[in-house]
Amino acid sequence: MALWTESAAGLVRRHERRIGPGAARLFGLAARVLPGLLFCVLLAAAWQAMATRSASPLVPNLQLIGDELLLILQSGEAYRQIGATLGRITLGLLLGFAVALAVGLASARNRFARSFFEPALLLGLTVPGLVWALLCVIWFGLSLKTSVVAIALGIAPALAVSIAQGISAVDPQLIEAAHVYRLSFWVRLRTLWLPAILPFLMSGMRLAFSLAWKVVVLVEVFGLSSGVGYALNTGFISQNVAAVLAWTLAFSVVVAAIEYGLFQTVERRLTRWKRKSLV
Secondary structure: OOHHHHHHHHHHHHHHHHOHHHHHHHHHHHHHHHHHHHHHHHHHHHHHHHHHHHOOOOOOOOHHHHHHHHHHOOHHHHHHHHHHHHHHHHHHHHHHHHHHHHHHHHHHHHHHHHHHHHHHHHHHHHOHHHHHHHHHHHHHOOOOHHHHHHHHHHHHHHHHHHHHHHHHHOOHHHHHHHHOOOOHHHHHHHHHHHHHHHHHHHHHHHHHHHHHHHHHHHHHHHOEEEEEEEOOOOOOOHHOOOHHHHHHHHHHHHHHHHHHHHHHHHHHHOOOOOOOOOO
16 A cells, blocks of 8 residues: 555656646646545445345345445534544554553663563564453453453564564664663654654554454454444344445545544654655
């Protein structure tokens, strides 16, 4: 996705003088959006063909899925359940990011800390989210703490590795200069390490968000009375496949909006200082 976006940006800059800035921006938007829309159209057409061919209630057609989607939107249920899930994900991401930042900084800057945290990171990267969800339900019961801690445990290892890799990629000469000028820890963090880890951090946050969504749904399925996982479990119990797909589609749209509207926007603004090569 990032490579395609960079290519589209290169095409816009290349033709901006010839077609004007306004048309160039429109061209760039179309270059970014149309391929994804084409994929969605082809996927929908393939699903409709499969539903028509199978003629089974287990493979509902697009009209049935659309009716269920319209029902949960008009009733307001979609906003309530997705809002509850996003709230848990946000708290879990904040906790996981705080832990990952501390562990990543220590692992990148201290050999003993790197060796000390390495088994924990390896264990965290290999343990499935289902295990964290089960353990947290056992430890904390069915509460907000359960979902937040399960998300943090699921995403912190991947984020910590991304942060450590970003800090390790900092030019040693810059680190030496910061040491010579005796810059404080907070100055080094703000002017040296954070700009260096930004690309790694953005990719890590995308991965963390996808992991958090999977973990929180598992926790909600296990017995919480709200959230997308609860709604999916309700559809599963009633064997309403159209409802399960409608909820999946609704949250997928939210995830896409967060990716394109938040992550990519923040990444573009924070990396404006970089000189991008024309493709």
